[in-house]
Amino acid sequence: MNQILKISLSLLFASIFLIGCEEDDDFTTIDLNTSIKHSVDIIIPDSNKTTHEQTLVIDPLGNAELERYRDQLEALSIDKVSFKIVNFQGSPNAEFEGYIHFVGSSFTLDLPRTGLRETADNEVVTTLQVSDEILSQLTTIFNSLEPVVTTTSGTVYNGPANCELEISIGVKAEVKIVP
Secondary structure (H helix, E strand, O other): OHHHHHHHHHHHHHHHHHHHOOOOOOOEEEEEEEEEEEEEEEEEOOOOOOEEEEEEEEOHHHOHHHHHOHHHEEEEEEEEEEEEEEEEEEOOOOEEEEEEEEOOOOOEEEEEEEEHHHHHHOOOOEEOOOOHHHHHHHHHHHHOOOOEEEEEEEEEEOOOEEEEEEEEEEEEEEEEEOO
16 A cells, blocks of 8 residues: 555656646747838038948847847848938938948849938838848848848939938847746
């Protein structure tokens, strides 16, 4: 009888231990819809200088939400790229067109010809027409959460112009938080 009790208690403790060691599948999933924003200064002091080029490092972890959940990100995808003009000063007829190149990639994103004053005064946000293939490549680039080097280049027409080109990269991410 004593032997049976010892075996029964041993089996009971072993089963409690094994159940307690099973992986806990309880977690909270958060869907983030956020954006990575960076600005490029466009400074064309007179109508004689019409071209602009600037290298910019975009750090995904400059976004507070991505930084906060960096170790819990399960999925991250880029779903859009947009821009707007802010803090414009210059000729009322000034326009800009150009592109953004992600260094190390094989593509550029075209920035269509835009009236700077009108766009800035009306707070117009222009969403770029980007193919699914390029969005997929951008997702691959940003998934490492490492800083990304870009070159922004373009032409200003009817200068002078001084403004900021605010680039916004739309991010969808899934975060799994284990309590």
